[in-house]
Amino acid sequence: MKLSELSCGSEGIVTGMSGLSAATRKKLMVMGVLPNTPVAVVRVAPLGDPIQIRVRGVDIALRKQLAEDIEVEVK
Template sequence: MQLSQLQQGQEATITGFSELSNDVRKKLMVMGLLPNTAVKLIRTAPMGDPLQVEVRGVSLAVRTNIADSILVEAK
């Protein structure tokens, strides 16, 4: 399942990444989006981009095309 497929308020665990350049992957990891980390979708912007997610108590905005490449396992 992809991070962008979560419903508002749904929690999941990041399992990995697909189709991301090394630079983007490193930036995500610096922001705390690491494998085996809990993530919660707070809300989606009215036009669908970006997504607001909470990771380790921090709220982040993630573009939908990047969220499509973050693999998660829903809880």
Template sequence: MMLKQLAVGDRAKVSGFAEAGGPYRRKLLSMGLTPGAELEVVRVAPMGDPVEIRVRGFALTLRKGEADALNVDKL
């Protein structure tokens, strides 16, 4: 499942990275989005870009390309 498929209030666990997400992988890892990390969708902009999530106790805003690179499992 992709991060963009989650609605506000949904919780998920990072399961990995999309094949096409290579350029963003290192950036996402440095921001704490490692496999197994739990996150919650806080806000989504009207056009779906950006999306705000809460991970490891802090708020993080991801652009569409970054969010598309992240695979999650809904909790």
């Protein structure tokens, strides 16, 4: 399942980020978005972009297009 498909309040575990470029993947990893890390969707903007996620106690806003390239497993 893609991170962009999770509904508001849902939680999941990051399983992969293979669709992202190496530079983008590295930036996300520095922010704490790593494989086997729990993530929660806090809220979604009214038009669907951006998506606010919570990772390791930190809130991050991601573009929907970026969230479509992050694979998660629903908790």
